[in-house]
Amino acid sequence: MTTATPQPAFVLVRPQMGENIGGAARAMLNFGLDKMRVVDPRDGWPNERAVAMASGAGRVLDGAFLTQTTAEALEDCHYVFATTARARGLTKPVVTPETAMKQAAERIARGEKVAVLFGPERAGLENEDIARANAIINVPVNPEYASLNLAQCVLLTAYEWRRQSADIVHERVDMTKTDWANHAEMEALERHYEERLDAAGFFFPPEKAEGMKINLRNMWSRMPMTRADVQMLHGVLRQMVRWKEKG
Amino acid sequence: MTTATPQPAFVLVRPQMGENIGGAARAMLNFGLDKMRVVDPRDGWPNERAVAMASGAGRVLDGAFLTQTTAEALEDCHYVFATTARARGLTKPVVTPETAMKQAAERIARGEKVAVLFGPERAGLENEDIARANAIINVPVNPEYASLNLAQCVLLTAYEWRRQSADIVHERVDMTKTDWANHAEMEALERHYEERLDAAGFFFPPEKAEGMKINLRNMWSRMPMTRADVQMLHGVLRQMVRWKEKG
Numbered sequence: 001m002t003t004a005t006p007q008p009a010f011v012l013v014r015p016q017m018g019e020n021i022g023g024a025a026r027a028m029l030n031f032g033l034d035k036m037r038v039v040d041p042r043d044g045w046p047n048e049r050a051v052a053m054a055s056g057a058g059r060v061l062d063g064a065f066l067t068q069t070t071a072e073a074l075e076d077c078h079y080v081f082a083t084t085a086r087a088r089g090l091t092k093p094v095v096t097p098e099t100a101m102k103q104a105a106e107r108i109a110r111g112e113k114v115a116v117l118f119g120p121e122r123a124g125l126e127n128e129d130i131a132r133a134n135a136i137i138n139v140p141v142n143p144e145y146a147s148l149n150l151a152q153c154v155l156l157t158a159y160e161w162r163r164q165s166a167d168i169v170h171e172r173v174d175m176t177k178t179d180w181a182n183h184a185e186m187e188a189l190e191r192h193y194e195e196r197l198d199a200a201g202f203f204f205p206p207e208k209a210e211g212m213k214i215n216l217r218n219m220w221s222r223m224p225m226t227r228a229d230v231q232m233l234h235g236v237l238r239q240m241v242r243w244k245e246k247g
Numbered sequence: 248m249t250t251a252t253p254q255p256a257f258v259l260v261r262p263q264m265g266e267n268i269g270g271a272a273r274a275m276l277n278f279g280l281d282k283m284r285v286v287d288p289r290d291g292w293p294n295e296r297a298v299a300m301a302s303g304a305g306r307v308l309d310g311a312f313l314t315q316t317t318a319e320a321l322e323d324c325h326y327v328f329a330t331t332a333r334a335r336g337l338t339k340p341v342v343t344p345e346t347a348m349k350q351a352a353e354r355i356a357r358g359e360k361v362a363v364l365f366g367p368e369r370a371g372l373e374n375e376d377i378a379r380a381n382a383i384i385n386v387p388v389n390p391e392y393a394s395l396n397l398a399q400c401v402l403l404t405a406y407e408w409r410r411q412s413a414d415i416v417h418e419r420v421d422m423t424k425t426d427w428a429n430h431a432e433m434e435a436l437e438r439h440y441e442e443r444l445d446a447a448g449f450f451f452p453p454e455k456a457e458g459m460k461i462n463l464r465n466m467w468s469r470m471p472m473t474r475a476d477v478q479m480l481h482g483v484l485r486q487m488v489r490w491k492e493k494g
Binding site for chain 1: 273274276277278279302303304340341342343345346386387388389392393394395399402403406409410413415416417418419471473
C-alpha cells in the first residue's frame with residue numbers, strides 16, 4: 001500500500017486536539033488510507049501530540065497537506081462529501097458511509113479526485129464548509145444516543161472505503177494444516193459407534209433402534225471432522241469398552 | 248430502543264483499562280446495543296474510570312453482567328463469535344464483521360442468543376477463550392498496519408450490527424422544506440436567460456448560436472433547482488440588465 005494507491009483524501013477541518021488528529025491518522029492507515037489534508041488546525045502544525053498519538057501512522061501526518069481554508073484543501077477535487085452528525089435540511093443527497101464510499105470508489109475509478117470533510121470535534125462542520133460539499137455523509141447512529149468522536153467517524157468511513165474497494169473474503173474456514181476426514185473414515189467411525197452401542201444395549205427398545213441409528217448417523221454427518229477428531233472419537237469409545245471390560 | 252430489543256451480547260473478556268470499558272459502552276450505544284457482559288475485569292467492578300468515560304452510556308455499564316469466567320458469561324448463548332486480530336490456524340469459520348452480524352441477525356431472529364467476545368487490550372483473547380467460539384470475526388484491516396483498540400473493534404462490530412439489522416436509508420435527498428421548481432418554472436428561467444443573453448450578444452458567432460443555446464438548456468436541466476434558486480437566478484439576470492441600463 002503506497003501513497004500512489006487511488007483513494008479519497010480525508011480533510012480534517014479546523015481540528016482542535018492533537019490526539020484526535022493522531023487518532024484519525026491511525027484510523028485511516030488501518031484501512032489503507034494515507035492521504036490526509038488538514039485545514040487550519042487550532043494548535044498549529046506540525047502538532048507534537050498528534051505525532052505522539054499516531055504511533056506507527058506518523059507517515060500519514062508527515063505527508064499531510066496543510067491549508068488555511070477549506071476551499072484551498074478542495075481545489076483539485078471533483079466530488080466532495082461532508083460528514084455531519086445531523087443532516088440539516090440541505091438540498092443535497094444524504095448518504096450512508098457505505099453508499100458514499102461505493103460512489104467514491106466509482107468516481108475514483110473514473111479518474112476523479114474525491115475528498116471527505118470531517119469537522120472540528122465539538123461543533124462539527126460549519127454551514128459554509130458543508131456548502132462546498134456535493135453530498136452529505138450521515139452515519140446511521142442510534143437516534144437516541146449519538147456520540148461519535150472525530151477519530152471514530154474517520155474510522156467508520158475508512159472502514160467502508162476498504163470494504164467497498166478491497167477484495168474481502170467474507171467467510172472462509174482456515175484450512176492451514178487441516179486434514180479433513182474423508183467419507184470412508186466417517187463411515188468407519190459410524191460403524192464403530194453403532195456396533196459398540198448396539199452391544200451396550202443403547203438402541204432400545206428394538207422397534208425404535210433403526211430410527212435411533214439414523215439419528216446418530218445424521219449427527220455424525222452434520223459435524224465437519226478432521227482425522228484427529230475421528231481418531232479421538234474412536235479412542236473415546238475404545239476407552240469406554242476397555243473400562244467396561246475391566247469390570 | 249430498550250433492553251428488550253433482540254441483540255447480540257458483547258462480552259469484554261478481562262478488560263484492563265476502565266477508559267476502554269467506558270469507550271466500549273459508548274460505541275455500543277451509538278448503534279443501539281446495550282447488552283454488555285464483563286469477564287474478570289482487571290480493576291474490579293464497578294469501575295469509576297469506565298463510568299466517567301461512558302458519559303451518557305452509563306446505563307450500559309449499570310446493566311452489565313459480571314462473571315469470573317468466559318464460560319459463565321456464555322452459558323445461555325447458542326452461538327459465539329470471537330474477535331481476533333489474526334486468525335490463528337483454527338478450524339473455524341473466519342468471517343468479516345459484516346458477515347458475522349448478518350449471521351447474528353438471522354440467528355437472533357430464530358430465537359437464538361448470540362454473543363461476541365472481545366479480548367483484553369494488549370494480548371487479545373486467549374486460545375482457551377477462542378476455543379469456546381463457533382466462529383472468528385476478523386476485521387479486514389490493512390495487513391501492513393493494524394492497530395485497532397478495544398473500543399474501535401467494538402465500534403465496528405456494533406456498526407455492522409446496526410447496518411445489518413436496521414432499516415437504513417442509504418441515499419436520500421432531504422426534502423424538508425424543499426420546494427422544487429417545476430418544469431414550467433425551469434423553462435421560464437431558460438427563456439429569460441436565452442432572451443437576455445441573446446440581446447447581450449452572448450450567442451456569437453451566429454452559426455454557433457443554436458448549439459450554444461442547447462448547451463445552456465442542458466446545463467439548466469442537469470441542475471436540481473428549488474423555486475428559491477430559480478428566483479435568485481432571475482434576480483441575478485435582472486440585476487445585470489439593470490446595471491447595464493444604468494450605463
